[in-house]
Amino acid sequence: MLGLTRIAALMRPLTGTVVLVAGVFAGLAGCANQAAEPPPKPLDTLIAATDSINPSAAGTPQRVDLMIFQLRAATAFTESQLTALYPTVERARSALGADLLQTRKLQIAPAVEQQVEIQLDDQARYIGVLAAFEQFGQARWKDIVEVRDEQLKDKLLLRSRQLTIALDRLSVELRLD
Helix, strand or coil, X not given: CCCHXXXXXXXXXXXXXXXXXXXXHHHHHHHXXXXXXXXXXXXXXXXXXXXXXXXXXXXXXCCEEEEEEEEXXXXXXXXXXXXXXXCCHHHHHHHHHHHEEEEEEEEEXXXXXXXXXXXXXXXXXXXXXXXXXXXXXXCECEEEEECEEHHHCCEECCCCCEEEEEEECCEEEEEEC
C-alpha cells in the first residue's frame, strides 16, 4: 500500500498537467468566440438629390453641403440650430460634445444619386444629417433616425442595412429601407 506522502508526490505532476490542459482549452474557446463574430458591415447609404435642390434667390438649383453625424444620443442634435453645427466639424463637436462620435461632410450636386458606405461606430444609436440650404430659414434642414435600440440591448434596427438620405428642394429626410 502506498503512503499518503507517496500519493501526493505522484499527484503533483498531474495537477500541473490538468491546469495546463484546461488553460489551453480555455484559450481555444476564446479564439473560437472571436472568430465567430465577423466585423460589422458598413452601412450602405444612398444619397438621392432631386434636380431642384437648394435653389438660389433666382431659383437656380445649386450644390448643398451635407453633414452626416453618428451620435450616442439625439437630444443635443435635435435642439441645435444650424449655426451651432455648421460650417465646421469643430463647431459641431462643440455643440454636440460627447454625443458626437463621427462626422462626414460631403457636397452634393442637383440631380445626383451617390452611394457611400458608413462604418457605423459601435456606440452610435442615431444617425443625424444636416443639409446647409441657402434658404435654411424656410427649409427642413436636418433629420435624425435611430439605428440601435437600447431597450433591445443595442440591437441594430437596420434589417437591410440601407440608409437613404433624400434631398429635395428645401428638405432633407432620412429613411431606413
